[in-house]
Amino acid sequence: GAVVSQHPSRVICKSGTSVKIECRSLDFQATTMFWYRQFPKKSLMLMATSNEGSKATYEQGVEKDKFLINHASLTLSTLTVTSAHPEDSSFYICSAIDRLAGTGNIQYFGAGTRLSVL
Amino acid sequence: KQEVTQIPAALSVPEGENLVLNCSFTDSAIYNLQWFRQDPGKGLTSLLLIQSSQREQTSGRLNASLDKSSGRSTLYIAASQPGDSATYLCAVSKAGANNLFFGTGTRLTVIP
Numbered sequence: 001g002a003v004v005s006q007h008p009s010r011v012i013c014k015s016g017t018s019v020k021i022e023c024r025s026l027d028f029q030a031t032t033m034f035w036y037r038q039f040p041k042k043s044l045m046l047m048a049t050s051n052e053g054s055k056a057t058y059e060q061g062v063e064k065d066k067f068l069i070n071h072a073s074l075t076l077s078t079l080t081v082t083s084a085h086p087e088d089s090s091f092y093i094c095s096a097i098d099r100l101a102g103t104g105n106i107q108y109f110g111a112g113t114r115l116s117v118l
Numbered sequence: 119k120q121e122v123t124q125i126p127a128a129l130s131v132p133e134g135e136n137l138v139l140n141c142s143f144t145d146s147a148i149y150n151l152q153w154f155r156q157d158p159g160k161g162l163t164s165l166l167l168i169q170s171s172q173r174e175q176t177s178g179r180l181n182a183s184l185d186k187s188s189g190r191s192t193l194y195i196a197a198s199q200p201g202d203s204a205t206y207l208c209a210v211s212k213a214g215a216n217n218l219f220f221g222t223g224t225r226l227t228v229i230p
Contacts, residue, residue, distance in 0.1 A: 006161070032216055034218075042222065043122075043207065043220040043223055044162075044207070044209075044218075044220040045220075046217045049217060091159075093162065097216060106152075106164070106167060107216075109161045109162040109163075110161055111160060112159075112161040114159060
């Protein structure tokens, strides 16, 4: 089955530092990847849609200069939280669509990254 | 804007009981609806996907129904087990778009 690997699973950093999160499709090519954020006891909110080889599309209210997304290949998208602050502490989850599987727009999810900014 | 609501927010049942989780959405122009399971601090596991043209899907002890016109879906879990304890999320995708709109989830606890 389609597997999405997300790394790291947990990161603790000091305020002001930048953190990079990787999302990889291990056994399929992903033309489109998504980045979601989940605050405690809340549901997932879409942050941005990442398309291979083009700029990401950000949802309203999400700062593109703070959350840098790079989708340089068909198997890798990265999310960099720049100058992280405590309010950025959250659970970040990526997902990917298998463009060749003929499964339509089914998204396969990574295991998530817990970011804690001190 | 699509809004997805799940009721109840939390549910505790004794082992062996059958249960129903509810999901409602405001915009019926959906492409499909998915039910996910999320364990604490973990990612999402897809349980069932119902295309907009379908009425229900079954997988083992799970059965999901979809009434698109009324904007409702239910997830039926038969003979619940402690291992079913998790948060269950429903999500809908819009026709012509890829992103998912998630509900707030139902936290299920099955008591041994």
